[in-house]
Amino acid sequence: MIYWWRSDEKCDKVKTLLQQRQVLLNKMFAATATEIERFKQVNEMLYDLTKQLFNRVKDLTCSSEKIADTTFDDDYEIFGTIQIVVDLEKDILTLDNDDYYGSDFLLMNHILSLVYEGHQADIESFNATVIARHEKPVCDDGGSWNEYPFYGRKEFDDIVICHAVHDICNHKMFSIPDLLRINSYWAETNLVIQKFASQQ
Numbered sequence: 001m002i003y004w005w006r007s008d009e010k011c012d013k014v015k016t017l018l019q020q021r022q023v024l025l026n027k028m029f030a031a032t033a034t035e036i037e038r039f040k041q042v043n044e045m046l047y048d049l050t051k052q053l054f055n056r057v058k059d060l061t062c063s064s065e066k067i068a069d070t071t072f073d074d075d076y077e078i079f080g081t082i083q084i085v086v087d088l089e090k091d092i093l094t095l096d097n098d099d100y101y102g103s104d105f106l107l108m109n110h111i112l113s114l115v116y117e118g119h120q121a122d123i124e125s126f127n128a129t130v131i132a133r134h135e136k137p138v139c140d141d142g143g144s145w146n147e148y149p150f151y152g153r154k155e156f157d158d159i160v161i162c163h164a165v166h167d168i169c170n171h172k173m174f175s176i177p178d179l180l181r182i183n184s185y186w187a188e189t190n191l192v193i194q195k196f197a198s199q200q
Contacts, residue, residue, distance in 0.1 A: 025175035047162035139163035
């Protein structure tokens with residue numbers, strides 16, 4: 001038996017269905033006062049998390065000299081990522097108007113996480129090269145990422161939409177109602193010290 005996410009053909013069919021689901025849920029988005037307030041909270045949380053990640057990678061980049069060992073180290077890779085986590089029931093919130101949307105959000109977001117398993121699931125990513133060139137996250141420079149599915153909807157006009165939210169709802173197949181229910185994110189910084197060797 002081949003699981004669907006291990007078959008390119010089946011995975012493409014699932015992606016097509018997920019894209020259709022995303023479009024339908026975005027059209028259904030009621031934009032109630034409660035939903036817009038939650039959207040602002042999620043947007044602010046992801047913006048703050050992005051800044052924290054950027055600064056942590058920057059600190060690690062600046063401190064790498066303190067742990068350097070010239071007898072072993074040939075190269076370094078320093079990077080940070082933020083990913084969506086959908087493994088357990090607590091990772092997706094149950095909201096009052098779930099019935100209106102008619103979606104099993106836990107199941108569907110788990111399927112989405114399978115589709116984006118690996119580096120494609122990153123919603124923010126910074127490395128030492130980016131950090132060296134910028135003092136703050138280049139994607140969040142004070143402007144709003146007011147593109148699809150937010151563009152043209154007046155309820156989003158006064159919100160500075162951060163890049164992480166844009167990535168989730170534009171570059172990925174999560175709908176706005178999905179975004180409001182995602183409860184868990186994983187931020188990670190990595191320092192990889194590399195040593196190259198050969199017989200010669």
